Amino acid sequence: MxxxxxxxxxxxxxxxxxxxxxxxxxxxxxxxxxxxxxxxxxxxxxxxxxxxxxxxxxxxxxxxxxxxxxxxxxxxxEVAPLAGARELLVAVKENGHELVLASSGKPDHVDHYLDLLAVRDVADAWTTSEDVEATKPAPDLLAVAMDKVRGEHAVALGDSIWDCQAARKLGLPSIGLRTGGFGVDELAEAGASKVYDDLPALRAELDRLPFAAKAQ
Missing domain, CATH: 1.10.150 (DNA polymerase; domain 1)
Structure with missing residues (x-):
């Protein structure tokens, strides 16, 4: 993921x-x-x-x-974790998947979020703005995320149409969350195969995620 x-x-x-x-x-x-x-x-x-x-x-x-x-x-x-965030990431690992946090944030912001979520020992890797020249909706960040774990199959999770568009450009399926304020139809049109209201709802269907190979 x-x-x-x-x-x-x-x-x-x-x-x-x-x-x-x-x-x-x-x-x-x-x-x-x-x-x-x-x-x-x-x-x-x-x-x-x-x-x-x-x-x-x-x-x-x-x-x-x-x-x-x-x-x-x-x-x-002022920033707080969204409900169920750490629990979802732990469940991803327990399901046998590798996990990369694909952020285009500044390195110090990403460090803060890793500590806030308490997932340094959960995530296999993470990205920052320093990893790419062009961020979402360009697909570069997702490609780097896969490369960090030598991944061959993946699904992208995001709250914006830009996350879904970036995944589609790379040939990857995406899952949308309504937590970013985008509508279900907008996320689906951008490429999301399914949209969830929140992280606990996604966690309940974690075994149904559509992992796929990156386009060459």
Whole structure:
């Protein structure tokens, strides 16, 4: 299993939305919060242009990302695990699968989440923004996740359409969660073979996940 972290295992999406909104404002750009919400799940390398356009990316992209990191950092203490997160990951391992946490977060944020979830001894590997040049919806992060455990078959788990699109580009099935605020139809259209309301519901059907080989 390749599991997304933000919004999937930890309840951090709305802190991210506020931090991005404030970061844009700091750089003289007022981006509608609903549009930021729709882009959360992308990495910061993709989000600025998706929300505010290529001109803002060219003129202020690095500045916005630096402001986001500064603003979001103090919010980390507000982030809590989603119900059933650790229990699901333990069950994945007990079912005999390897587990990679596929985050495009900054390394220090990923470290914080590993400790918050208490899964350093559960996950086989994890990723950060430093592992790839292009984050979701590009498939690179998922490919790195598979390579870290030399995986041949996988299923991706995420809360956004960007997770599902990245998996589809790699030829992998995906499972969607409604915890990111996307609708069931949206996640299914993006490639999710099934959508669950929460992690405990997914855990109850863990043995039905559609593991498949990565496209060559």
């Amino acid at each position: 390749i599991a997304d972290v933000d919004g999937t295992l930890v309840d951090s999406n709305y802190q991210n939305i506020v931090a991005w909104y404030r970061a844009f404002r700091r750089c003289g750009v007022t981006a509608p919060m609903w549009r930021i919400h729709r882009a959360v799940g992308m990495g910061g390398d993709q989000l600025v242009a998706a929300v505010a356009g290529e001109d803002v990316e060219d003129q202020h992209g690095d500045e916005v990302r630096a402001a986001w990191a500064e603003i979001f950092g103090p919010m980390l203490e």
